[in-house]
Amino acid sequence: MKHNVLVIGGTGKTGRRVVEGLTQLGHQVKVGSRKGTPAFDWEDYSTFGPALKGMDRAYIVYYPDLAVPGAKEAIAALTEAALKEGLEKVVLLSGKGEAEAEICEQIVANSGLNYTLVRASWFNQNFSEGAFLDFILAGQVALPMPDAEIPFVDVDDIADVVTKVLIDDSYNGETITVTGPRKMTFKEVVRIMAEEIGRDIQYIPISIEEFKEGMKAAGLPDSYVWLFGYLFKEVLGNADNQVVSDDVERVLGRKAIDFKEYVESTMATGVWNQEVMQQT
Ligand SMILES: NC(=O)c1ccc[n+]([C@@H]2O[C@H](COP(=O)([O-])OP(=O)(O)OC[C@H]3O[C@@H](n4cnc5c(N)ncnc54)[C@H](OP(=O)(O)O)[C@@H]3O)[C@@H](O)[C@H]2O)c1
Numbered sequence: 001m002k003h004n005v006l007v008i009g010g011t012g013k014t015g016r017r018v019v020e021g022l023t024q025l026g027h028q029v030k031v032g033s034r035k036g037t038p039a040f041d042w043e044d045y046s047t048f049g050p051a052l053k054g055m056d057r058a059y060i061v062y063y064p065d066l067a068v069p070g071a072k073e074a075i076a077a078l079t080e081a082a083l084k085e086g087l088e089k090v091v092l093l094s095g096k097g098e099a100e101a102e103i104c105e106q107i108v109a110n111s112g113l114n115y116t117l118v119r120a121s122w123f124n125q126n127f128s129e130g131a132f133l134d135f136i137l138a139g140q141v142a143l144p145m146p147d148a149e150i151p152f153v154d155v156d157d158i159a160d161v162v163t164k165v166l167i168d169d170s171y172n173g174e175t176i177t178v179t180g181p182r183k184m185t186f187k188e189v190v191r192i193m194a195e196e197i198g199r200d201i202q203y204i205p206i207s208i209e210e211f212k213e214g215m216k217a218a219g220l221p222d223s224y225v226w227l228f229g230y231l232f233k234e235v236l237g238n239a240d241n242q243v244v245s246d247d248v249e250r251v252l253g254r255k256a257i258d259f260k261e262y263v264e265s266t267m268a269t270g271v272w273n274q275e276v277m278q279q280t
Contacts, residue, residue, distance in 0.1 A: 008032035009061025013125050017159030018059050042074050048081040057166055060092045065227055067100035075104045079111035089114035091166050096121045097241025114172045116165040121153045121179040124262040128271045139201050141190050146205035148236035151179035151244045154257035161251050177245040181256045196263040197272050208232050
């Protein structure tokens with residue numbers, strides 16, 4: 001059976017890949033984006049109904065994070081609009097180890113819609129498509145929590161899991177935890193990247209306060225500074241949050257992508273050559 005699926009965040013790291021996966025399987029996909037037709041904007045609840053119209057399923061990616069003030073209200077408004085528009089099922093992308101995100105998960109679980117929750121560890125692609133790319137290009141990765149062991153997950157794996165559970169009702173009501181196959185500290189991650197890319201990249205341990213001061217000095221909004229402080233402390237500060245899960249393999253029937261494989265395949269895109277290219 002073919003579905004009509006709204007992919008919210010369909011221009012972002014996981015959403016873009018979910019759009020590709022569903023399209024390849026022959027489903028009709030609408031990209032939920034502020035630039036979409038119609039536009040979808042988390043800041044404007046009146047855009048929810050028109051974006052959901054004609055859809056029977058939706059992938060929900062909240063931005064910037066389910067832990068920020070306003071997320072609960074927006075998720076509640078979205079699920080209400082989805083019920084009104086007759087959707088059958090939603091899949092929510094959530095953050096592993098975030099108590100605040102779990103409140104949003106419960107809103108979805110109690111909404112009356114069929115649902116699957118996908119709880120993700122920190123993404124590999126933060127180093128190539130996200131907040132940490134500039135550190136890699138600069139050759140200096142100054143991040144707090146040097147002792148935290150993080151089971152970084154590849155967004156290709158998240159997208160494959162989301163694509164599958166969106167259309168497979170046997171996962172209804174489940175919480176699927178997506179992590180990579182092993183835990184690594186920032187120092188280990190940076191060492192792998194330096195070795196594979198063949199450049200001098202140093203890891204510099206700093207405190208959370210120093211990191212936040214750096215963000216403020218770079219002119220980032222207070223809400224972002226707060227969010228990063230929260231994520232470092234809450235998500236990485238609790239070792240119980242950082243457990244490797246085998247859910248990727250359980251759902252996909254193949255091994256989760258290792259960080260080294262991610263670095264090898266991402267090198268081919270040239271994303272980490274930018275600084276070199278600018279200098280020549
Ligand atoms: N990054 C991680 O390591 C990580 C780990 C666990 C969970 N998560 C969760 O993953 C989610 C996505 O995070 P991400 O940083 O990786 O971002 P992302 O999905 O790569 O990119 C941002 C997406 O959000 C959309 N967006 C931004 N502001 C929007 C708005 N006001 N209304 C509608 N759409 C908006 C953008 O679309 P347009 O610009 O086209 O509108 C884009 O598609 C978050 O909920 C986060 O908590 C992330």
